[in-house]
Amino acid sequence: MANLGGYFAFVLFLGYKCNVFADGLLYNVDISEGFGRRFDGIGGLSGGGATSKLLLNYAEPYKTQVLDYLFKPNFGASLQILKVEIGGDGQSTDGTESSHMHEPWDEAYNRGYEWWLMVEAKKRNPSIKLYGLPWTFPGWVAMGTQNPFTNATVTAHYLLKWIQGAKKYYNLDIDFLGIWNERHYDKHYIEVLRDVLDQNGFQQIQVVAADNSWFISGDVLKDQTFSKAVNVIGAHYPGTKSSKVAQLTKKPLWSSEDYSTFNDDVGGGCWARILNQNYVNGYITSTISWNLIASYYQDLPYGRDGLMTAQEPWSGHYVVESPIFLTAHTTHFTDIGWFYLKHGAGVGHLDRGGSYVTLADRHSGHLSIIIETMSHNHSVCIRPLLPPYEVKPQTATFVFQSILTNVTQLYVWRSKLRFDGSPNELFIKERSVKVVHGSVTMKLDVDEVYTLTTIDREQPKMYPKPPVSQPFNLPYTDDFEGYPVNSEAFNFVPQVGVWEIRQTGAKGHGKVNRQIMLHEGCYWCNAGSDVFIMIDVYIPSVNATSGIFLGARVTTGGCDYFSNVTASGRLKVTLKHNIWYSIGLYVKDDKASWYFDDEKVSEVKIPPKPRHGFVAYGALSYGLADYDNLRVLESPHHDADLVRRRKMRKVNEMKKFWYLSSGV
Structure with a gap:
């Protein structure tokens, strides 16, 4: 459209007529007195x-x-x-x-x-x-x-x-x-x-x-x-x-x-x-x-x-x-x-509920009107409290006080939210409407959004439907080797502290997921019911955390059961600095079992609820700790995994003995 030099000579009307709709009311749309605020x-x-x-x-x-x-x-x-x-x-x-x-x-x-x-x-x-x-x-x-x-x-x-x-x-x-x-x-x-x-x-x-x-x-x-x-x-x-x-x-x-x-x-x-x-x-x-x-x-x-x-x-x-x-x-x-038009001249409430705004580009001359008729119970936000109001079907006539000289039609887009079980109609391009004597007439039903615009666009072609929803499958493993240094591991959402992939020189532990936060900051503020979680841990002697934990059935409101071991030796386990250990937690029904280097060291009875939640691992305090080779298994695979790991541990011990004996 032509550049109108900062002044529009537009007239526009809006509203359908139908017997079941209330008689149309007039709403002025006028740019002769200037614009409202910048969008x-x-x-x-x-x-x-x-x-x-x-x-x-x-x-x-x-x-x-x-x-x-x-x-x-x-x-x-x-x-x-x-x-x-x-x-x-x-x-x-x-x-x-x-x-x-x-x-x-x-x-x-x-x-x-x-x-x-x-x-x-x-x-x-x-x-x-x-x-x-x-x-x-x-x-x-x-x-x-x-x-x-x-x-x-x-x-x-x-x-x-x-x-x-x-x-x-x-x-x-x-x-x-x-x-x-x-x-x-x-x-x-x-x-x-x-x-x-x-x-x-x-x-x-x-x-x-x-x-x-x-x-x-x-x-x-x-x-x-x-x-x-x-x-x-x-x-x-x-x-x-x-x-x-x-x-x-x-x-x-x-x-x-x-x-x-x-x-x-x-x-x-x-x-x-x-x-x-x-x-x-x-x-x-x-x-x-x-x-x-x-x-x-x-x-x-x-x-x-x-x-x-x-x-x-x-x-x-x-x-x-x-x-x-x-x-x-x-x-x-x-x-x-773009600019909003002034209140009462393109911006306001509809008499029978809903609202309309008109925005215009002072350079190109394009103009768009957005109308919504959302009912109270179908538009409640989480906050703040929404006072009662009512929306009814209606016709609305938007009258421009100047002469619409270079617009002969308006392009119409419509959405309808349906709350009766039938499909919504979302962002559908409808037939354009002719501008006759500076007016366009349309009907407005409840829970609709309309755009009337001088801009002609094609209906966007959406992507094919994505894959269907699937549960998070077990077993799940991650050795953290495939990530760039300083990045975050996939699927884990840190809740306290800072977790980043770091490179180590330890044999068999090239990259690890490290909790690297040393000091308290300035704050702002689901696995199945039966699960086995195991991970390798390493606590350095310098800038170390005071201990580590594993958790299962962790709920939104906080953590349910944590099994933890510290460098000073809880659960009758002496955990030394600068050594890799394997720790595990097995939660089944009303029991939680703690494993250290693949051997069970403790079992406790737990309340029956909650039955579901996230699995978690972390540090008991700020300080360094490395984590590697995470495994999360469903409970039926718990015993088999332990047997396999014990065999591997014995093989590794035999290799170590052979190397020492042969002088290799």
């Missing part, structure tokens, strides 16, 4: 924490397919912002994510998976915006306290290193930077951070504060110096509302974390409603979903609270949930930098 995009959040962990070890082509559904323009969600956790070595909801600097002298940029995810997002959409936010910090950053702002300069330079690493090693330009997820903010630190960014050539990075509530707005209004350091005010789960004080700052207002809702159809309704009403009710110009993708075990907190689900890398199964397609109603027909 800043829709995004997803990876992290907070370890929410994308399982995606990395999906096999092709399924990994590529999932990434395309998230980031590929005009295909799936077509997200415009990717927000990631800046790993800080601490638990941040569903696991821990590694820091780029465990210690001030320990700097590496091949840890974790957020770098990989940002690269993949940029590969698909070079225009996507990148946003980093810390949940936790290594202990050295906080000077051994639980306050990361103890030394503002140290913390600012710690984040600067992350930004520089993104550019140096991955050619990634970070666009937005947060302070500390859902914790107190420090004015002095934010000002120091702004100065450090500016002094190091990152003036373009915008600071989002404070990823919590709108409370910071008061300080922004009162303090001009502080106001200059804050570019965007970001709140979490605002319930589609912003405070009057926040609006007075004239800063962009973001819902920098939202949704967090089980991604069934009610979750889809929640997402569709807040994408519109965040602006209608709160002048909120960006909405970011926690989380991007539910790629963690479902029994961890907030299972399936993502835009889609990919939690079975062993099978390749994933599910493209309804929020993906409801996102597309906005992202396929807008770009960051």
Whole structure:
């Protein structure tokens, strides 16, 4: 369309007529008095924490397919912002994510998976915006306290290193930077951070504060110096509302974390409603979903609270949930930098329930209207409480107060969430509608989303169905030899501490999974019922943990049974430093048995519940410990595995004796 020089001469109408629908009401759409706020995009959040962990070890082509559904323009969600956790070595909801600097002298940029995810997002959409936010910090950053702002300069330079690493090693330009997820903010630190960014050539990075509530707005209004350091005010789960004080700052207002809702159809309704009403009710110009993708075990907190689900890398199964397609109603027909029209002139509530927003590109002249009619019970989010309201079938007429001169038709896309057992209709391109005398008439039913747009796009062709869901199969083994150094082992989700693949010089133990965290950080916060878990362990004499454990039937709310042995010798076992040992835990029915070098050393009676949960291994305290040759077996294979290992141990002992006797 022609460039209209920042002024639109558009008239538009919207609404079907049908006897069962309420009589149409008029809604003005008018650009003659200017525009509303700038649209800043829709995004997803990876992290907070370890929410994308399982995606990395999906096999092709399924990994590529999932990434395309998230980031590929005009295909799936077509997200415009990717927000990631800046790993800080601490638990941040569903696991821990590694820091780029465990210690001030320990700097590496091949840890974790957020770098990989940002690269993949940029590969698909070079225009996507990148946003980093810390949940936790290594202990050295906080000077051994639980306050990361103890030394503002140290913390600012710690984040600067992350930004520089993104550019140096991955050619990634970070666009937005947060302070500390859902914790107190420090004015002095934010000002120091702004100065450090500016002094190091990152003036373009915008600071989002404070990823919590709108409370910071008061300080922004009162303090001009502080106001200059804050570019965007970001709140979490605002319930589609912003405070009057926040609006007075004239800063962009973001819902920098939202949704967090089980991604069934009610979750889809929640997402569709807040994408519109965040602006209608709160002048909120960006909405970011926690989380991007539910790629963690479902029994961890907030299972399936993502835009889609990919939690079975062993099978390749994933599910493209309804929020993906409801996102597309906005992202396929807008770009960051478009503008909302003003309230009452293209933005508002529908009289019989629902909402509408109009966005326009001042340069190309394109325009898109997104309408949602989500009913209360079919759009409840996890938080906050949603007050009662009612939505009824209706017709709606959107009247433009100018003359629509160069638009003769509008392209129509529709989604319908059905809660009667019949299939949903998601992101379907319907027949275009003629613009007659500046009007278009359509009917609106309950639980629908419509996009009417001047942009003509083809119906995206989806990938074939992925493989069917399969349980995690046993036996499962991992000797950790196939991973790059500093990476994380597949299928394991660290809950406390930091676990990385490290190279050793030990015979038979080339690469190991090492717990490398030495000090407490600054925090933010299923196998079958009968199972046999065994692993080789090594505790060094320097910077060592105080002991190790194995666990089974570990539940979401905490750990059930742990069998542990320490360097001082519990369970009547003397465990020496600098020696490899094999430890095992066998849980069957109401008994737990402990094995040391393939021999049973203890058996205890346990309560009958819980019967299911995860298996786990770990360290009793911060400090170094190496783990290798993990084996997880179903209980019927328990005895056979022990017999095999005992035979191998005897063979190895005989070899050792023969070598010594023969002088080899």
